[in-house]
Amino acid sequence: MSTGILTGIKLGLISCESCGLLSRPADVNEPGYCPRCGEELVFRRHNAIQRTWALIIAAAICYIPANLMPVMITTTLGSPEADTIMGGIVFLYLSGSWPLALIVLIASVVIPLAKLVALAYLLITVQRRSIRGQHERTRLYRLVEIIGRWSMLDVFVDTFVVALIQLQPLMAVVPGMGVLFFAAVVVLTMIAAESFDPRLIWDSSSEKEDEND
Amino acid sequence: MTDNVDLNNIPQATAELKKHRRFSVVWIIPILAAVVALGIAVQRILTEGPTITIVFKTAEGVEEGKTYLKYKDVNIGQVKTVKLSGDFVKVVVTAKMDKSATGLMVEDAKFWIEKPRVTLSGVTGIGTLLSGNYIGFDVGKSKKAGRKFIGLEVPPAIKIDQLGRRFLLQADDLGSVGIGSPVYYRRLQVGQVIGYDLAADGRSVDIKVFVNAPYDNYVTNATRFWQASGVDVSLGANGLNVQTQSVLSLLIGGIAFETPPSASEAKPAAAGTVFALYSDRTAATAKHEAIVQPYVLYFNESLRGLSVGAPVTFLGLPVGEVTGIGLEYNAATDVLRPRVDVALYPGRFRAFVKNASAVVDEKVQNAGQRHALVQNMVDRGVRAQLRSGSLVTGQLYIALDRFPDAPKAKIDWTKSPPEIPVVPGSLQILENKINGILAKIDKMPLEAIGEDLKKLLVTTDQTMKRVDTEITPELKTTLEDLKRVLKSTDATLVGKDAPAQQDLRDALQEMTRAARAIRVFTDYLERHPEALIRGKTKEKP
Numbered sequence: 001m002s003t004g005i006l007t008g009i010k011l012g013l014i015s016c017e018s019c020g021l022l023s024r025p026a027d028v029n030e031p032g033y034c035p036r037c038g039e040e041l042v043f044r045r046h047n048a049i050q051r052t053w054a055l056i057i058a059a060a061i062c063y064i065p066a067n068l069m070p071v072m073i074t075t076t077l078g079s080p081e082a083d084t085i086m087g088g089i090v091f092l093y094l095s096g097s098w099p100l101a102l103i104v105l106i107a108s109v110v111i112p113l114a115k116l117v118a119l120a121y122l123l124i125t126v127q128r129r130s131i132r133g134q135h136e137r138t139r140l141y142r143l144v145e146i147i148g149r150w151s152m153l154d155v156f157v158d159t160f161v162v163a164l165i166q167l168q169p170l171m172a173v174v175p176g177m178g179v180l181f182f183a184a185v186v187v188l189t190m191i192a193a194e195s196f197d198p199r200l201i202w203d204s205s206s207e208k209e210d211e212n213d
Numbered sequence: 214m215t216d217n218v219d220l221n222n223i224p225q226a227t228a229e230l231k232k233h234r235r236f237s238v239v240w241i242i243p244i245l246a247a248v249v250a251l252g253i254a255v256q257r258i259l260t261e262g263p264t265i266t267i268v269f270k271t272a273e274g275v276e277e278g279k280t281y282l283k284y285k286d287v288n289i290g291q292v293k294t295v296k297l298s299g300d301f302v303k304v305v306v307t308a309k310m311d312k313s314a315t316g317l318m319v320e321d322a323k324f325w326i327e328k329p330r331v332t333l334s335g336v337t338g339i340g341t342l343l344s345g346n347y348i349g350f351d352v353g354k355s356k357k358a359g360r361k362f363i364g365l366e367v368p369p370a371i372k373i374d375q376l377g378r379r380f381l382l383q384a385d386d387l388g389s390v391g392i393g394s395p396v397y398y399r400r401l402q403v404g405q406v407i408g409y410d411l412a413a414d415g416r417s418v419d420i421k422v423f424v425n426a427p428y429d430n431y432v433t434n435a436t437r438f439w440q441a442s443g444v445d446v447s448l449g450a451n452g453l454n455v456q457t458q459s460v461l462s463l464l465i466g467g468i469a470f471e472t473p474p475s476a477s478e479a480k481p482a483a484a485g486t487v488f489a490l491y492s493d494r495t496a497a498t499a500k501h502e503a504i505v506q507p508y509v510l511y512f513n514e515s516l517r518g519l520s521v522g523a524p525v526t527f528l529g530l531p532v533g534e535v536t537g538i539g540l541e542y543n544a545a546t547d548v549l550r551p552r553v554d555v556a557l558y559p560g561r562f563r564a565f566v567k568n569a570s571a572v573v574d575e576k577v578q579n580a581g582q583r584h585a586l587v588q589n590m591v592d593r594g595v596r597a598q599l600r601s602g603s604l605v606t607g608q609l610y611i612a613l614d615r616f617p618d619a620p621k622a623k624i625d626w627t628k629s630p631p632e633i634p635v636v637p638g639s640l641q642i643l644e645n646k647i648n649g650i651l652a653k654i655d656k657m658p659l660e661a662i663g664e665d666l667k668k669l670l671v672t673t674d675q676t677m678k679r680v681d682t683e684i685t686p687e688l689k690t691t692l693e694d695l696k697r698v699l700k701s702t703d704a705t706l707v708g709k710d711a712p713a714q715q716d717l718r719d720a721l722q723e724m725t726r727a728a729r730a731i732r733v734f735t736d737y738l739e740r741h742p743e744a745l746i747r748g749k750t751k752e753k754p
Contacts, residue, residue, distance in 0.1 A: 051237055055239065058242040061247045065250050081279060181250075
């Protein structure tokens with residue numbers, strides 16, 4: 001054998017994603033179930049790359065209307081006013097509360113976009129079997145997974161405001177279509193991050209070593 | 214147990230991951246997202262209305278992305294940008310219209326900024342105090358689409374779908390009329406002034422009025438319009454005349470119209486018909502005479518109190534007016550004489566004749582027949598006379614009335630204008646009579662009478678003096694004698710021991726006794742009525 005890292009796939013072993021038990025797969029094509037906890041065993045998550053791509057693309061499509069369409073329609077004394085996410089940020093910034101504007105900007109615009117870009121980057125590097133910065137990429141993946149849920153801030157505020165401010169006919173707040181798309185972006189990126197298999201990042205390095213041998 | 218794992222016993226997995234070439238179901242998600250997003254985008258593009266620009270002088274209360282465009286209070290668009298024009302003179306407002314409003318964006322569509330306005334005729338736009346200003350809209354008539362508009366400074370007074378008709382009035386000056394000033398018909402507000410402008414040649418003012426349906430049918434080609442602003446006080450032969458419309462028109466002016474009754478068969482005027490705007494009702498109604506027949510009158514008396522415009526009446530009905538007063542030099546006699554020009558309106562005669570027929574019409578219309586009619590009237594003694602319309606003001610008017618005693622006269626129709634014979638005015642006659650009386654008084658020998666009276670008084674005085682000196686002493690002695698006589702009479706009749714009184718007392722006593730005897734007798738008779746027959750019976754012992 002070589003100095004290379006021994007991997008389960010190389011040895012024909014499979015570890016359970018749930019309880020971590022190393023076992024021999026029932027069959028290479030259909031590894032079967034974990035003998036200890038009953039979890040379905042997979043060498044790598046099924047279609048991880050394809051599925052993640054699909055979800056990222058869907059999220060990217062939703063990202064456009066999420067930012068173009070109003071997330072909130074405020075009706076004050078009969079004159080409705082539609083606000084988009086960027087409109088809200090500009091309003092906050094112009095009215096002097098730039099820290100708030102920054103928070104909203106990061107939580108609602110930058111993070112979803114960064115997640116999309118990060119996942120796309122991870123997928124591309126995996127597909128190109130890059131062996132550079134594997135540690136950094138793994139850390140990036142962890143960050144994407146952790147930070148994902150915080151983007152729901154906007155949706156959260158929206159639902160609160162809509163539920164609380166219903167003072168017809170003085171003032172009323174109605175959710176806009178934008179918030180639906182925004183929620184879709186957040187959920188889709190979260191699922192995409194979930195369906196990505198970080199072990200893929202390391203597969204290429206072992207393959208490269210094999211080739212070097 | 215597992216110390217010596219025989220790796221060879223573990224089955225060899227294929228190093229390469231089996232590639233699932235088939236299309237993953239998960240791709241439905243992005244396809245779905247794309248379809249929804251595209252659907253929304255397509256819907257947006259399809260409902261995209263036109264973008265228009267409106268130029269205003271100021272953009273009071275117009276905000277980017279907040280101000281709406283409203284037609285009949287329905288949102289039809291929204292303001293996108295508000296910018297100054299290139300030369301910084303105007304404001305250019307860009308608005309995104311709804312797809313449904315595309316058809317409304319025609320060349321002559323009107324836009325204005327709706328805001329609270331307080332005018333004398335009312336308050337509008339209260340709602341904008343709360344909701345903010347918005348851009349009002351009214352559709353135009355043109356079929357051509359337009360994208361660039363000039364905003365109005367004030368909302369149009371008449372909305373395009375309001376039923377009625379517009380008319381153009383030409384006036385010498387605007388008076389106190391303004392946009393929104395009411396238009397009255399029989400003191401009922403039936404319309405309003407919607408605009409005014411100086412005529413192109415600067416010689417008159419064009420005032421646009423709108424008369425609401427159904428009142429617009431009362432505007433005929435014969436209709437007269439006049440300024441009904443304020444109070445019209447006129448002092449004429451008819452006395453003090455005060456004309457007002459409503460209090461509102463006192464403040465903001467107004468226009469009234471009326472159709473002369475003689476033009477009752479006239480058809481409603483077409484929209485846009487041009488009318489003259491008269492300064493007052495009198496002017497408006499007086500000038501509608503189709504036929505004007507001028508005459509001249511030569512009075513031989515003072516014309517003081519007669520003014521141009523004074524009425525000429527026939528049997529008390531106004532049939533004309535004085536058009537000129539002056540003097541005329543007669544070269545033949547070398548004298549100046551007062552000359553009064555009058556205009557008679559045969560049309561008015563016609564209007565007063567209730568059982569008017571074609572014959573009368575013919576007499577009025579045809580000049581020859583009209584002359585014959587007037588000559589006929591003069592033959593019957595109709596003469597012009599100056600009369601006092603009001604003793605207080607001293608205003609005069611001219612009356613055509615019947616004077617059967619007047620000397621015969623014939624109108625010379627060759628002269629222009631022909632002369633109507635006159636008779637002296639009633640005041641003149643009165644004056645003449647008083648003058649006659651005064652002349653008679655003047656003729657009396659008042660001085661001689663005074664002399665005689667004086668002489669008489671002197672004689673009387675002398676007589677009185679003689680009475681004083683000669684008769685008074687005599688009278689005194691007479692009176693003393695009389696006093697003496699009365700005194701003696703007193704002693705005889707009234708004194709205590711006066712013989713006359715003594716006699717009277719005795720006589721009264723006698724009478725008392727006689728009365729007593731009669732009573733005794735009647736008592737006896739009552740008890741013994743038979744005594745009247747048998748006589749007095751003897752008393753039983």
